[in-house]
Amino acid sequence: MASAVRRVGLPCAAPAGRGRRVGGTQRRAARGRADPARCRARVRRAGRPAGAARRPAAAGRPGHLRHLRPHCGRTPPLSPQRLARQGRHGGDPAAHPGVGRLLGRRHDGAHLRRGPPLPPGELAGSHRWAAPTGDLYGGGEMTTTTDTASRTGLRLTAGEAEETAALALDVSRRFTAADDAALLQELPLLASGLPPRVQRFLRAFSLDQLNGFCTIAGHTVDEDRIGPTPVHWKDDTRPHGEFPEEILLLLYAALLGEPFGWATQQDGHLVNDVFPIKEYEHQLLGTGSKKALTLHTEDAFHPYRADYIILASLRNPGRVPVIVAEADFTELDRDDVAILFEERFTIIPDSSHLPRNNTVRSEADRLHFESIEKIINERRPVSVLFGSRTAPLLRFDASHMAAVEGDEEAARAFAAAHDLLSRNLHPVGLEAGEFAFLNNHRVVHGRSSFVARYDGFDRWLKRINVTHDLRRSRSLRRTTGSRLIG
Secondary structure, eight states, X not given: OHXXXXXXXXXTTSOTTOHHHHHHHHHHHHTTOSOHHHHHHHHHHHTOOTTOSSOOOOTTOGGGXXXXXXXXXXXXXXXXXXXHHHTOOOSOGGGOHHHHHHHSSOOOOTTTTTSOOOOGGGTTSOOEEEEOTTSTTOSEEEEEOSSOTTOEEEEOOHHHHHHHHHHHHHHHHHOSOTTOHHHHHHHHHHHTTSOHHHHHHHHHHHTTSSOSEEEEEOOOOOHHHHOSOOSOGGGOOSSOTTHHHHHHHHHHHHTTSEEEEETTSGGGOSSEXXXXXXXXXXXXXXXXXXXXXXXXXXTTXXXXXOSEEEEEEEEOTTOOOEEEEOXXXXXXXXXXXXXXXXXXXEEOOOGGGSGGXXXXXXXXXXXXXXXXXXXXXXXXXXOSEEEOSSSEEEOOBTTTEEEOTTOHHHHHHHHHHHHHHHTSEEEEOOOTTOEEEEETTTOEEEEOOOOOOOSSOSOXXXXXXXXXXXXXXXXXXXXXXXXXXX
């Protein structure tokens, strides 16, 4: 009787997901637990065409078909080692230490679990895979990288890129500057015109469903329109040729929160420029070049620092990477973690917030910089880690933060944190038209040194700060509508 059932079994060419019923019927019939006629009837029903009422069995659950030959539309379960090699991480990462290290943090990986494995030939080179239809991002091309397993990216389709560019260009013609009050008021409504897949992607990022940094690529930058890389941000007249890219930066920011700036940085521009400036080439600044920019939380010294940093790459001929570090602090010694949660560290602003690197035009400007001087002089102790003990948030600056003087335990814990971050570096070589999104509480970032040419074609990024809650900084902003803290 069992052989008769096998003869009417589901053919290999049948639609995926029909094997569940056949396998269960075969086993029950083979063990004599079901009436043969009913078995045959159920087998026939299992072969119904696609679109029938019964829902297909979920993919990725092949345990019930282990007795069938692997060519029948299923594959055997993957080992943790194979999952790690393929960049997939279904199940609990804690049960697969290799996968947990690959991810750089502990989470259930629901956003990647449904993605197909990377082809073997792409594991060390190109790294794109097609997202399955109906996933979180609505199908289309997704990207991930092998130089960092914790980076998740979205590449716009040609249609999405055209739609996005048209929106940015249209908005740039309607408003006069990035800090236009009318523009900032309308931003959330305008951002609703971005492609739905982009909105879903950044929504997932804002809810911590992705990793601490991600990218959106595919926007085309018009080299003729943006012109040469400026010599200094002070010489850059506004609005300018790259205003549509600034608009796109603001639209993306509106999907994450509210954009804001610093009255004490780049003369209070809402959108900052990041390109090499000759006089700063040996300084620890984004506008430096010959000195590597060490790992840091953006504006770590300030209680109202950004929740997110967005970088837009306009030009990057040498593919000079942004270095991002995201680590699992539960890997550290428990005593060190406990110390890092204590207020035993001091931090000061970097020189981009000092008067010598800005223009002080009025008494109001001078008062802004007095608040920075106060932070420098007080050096109020803070913690490195805060929030959840199992998934801590981070405030770190390798060059401007240190243990309180004489606190050897805190100095040891800080060194351990720095070492952990240094072992989890992810270079992100942004191409022109690519946007990087950094969770400023979960990752730190820096930049390798490079040789600037000062020929009008140097690396050129745009940067903006984003906060979840603009109200908390109201005491340091001149008016309710102002976006400048200082």
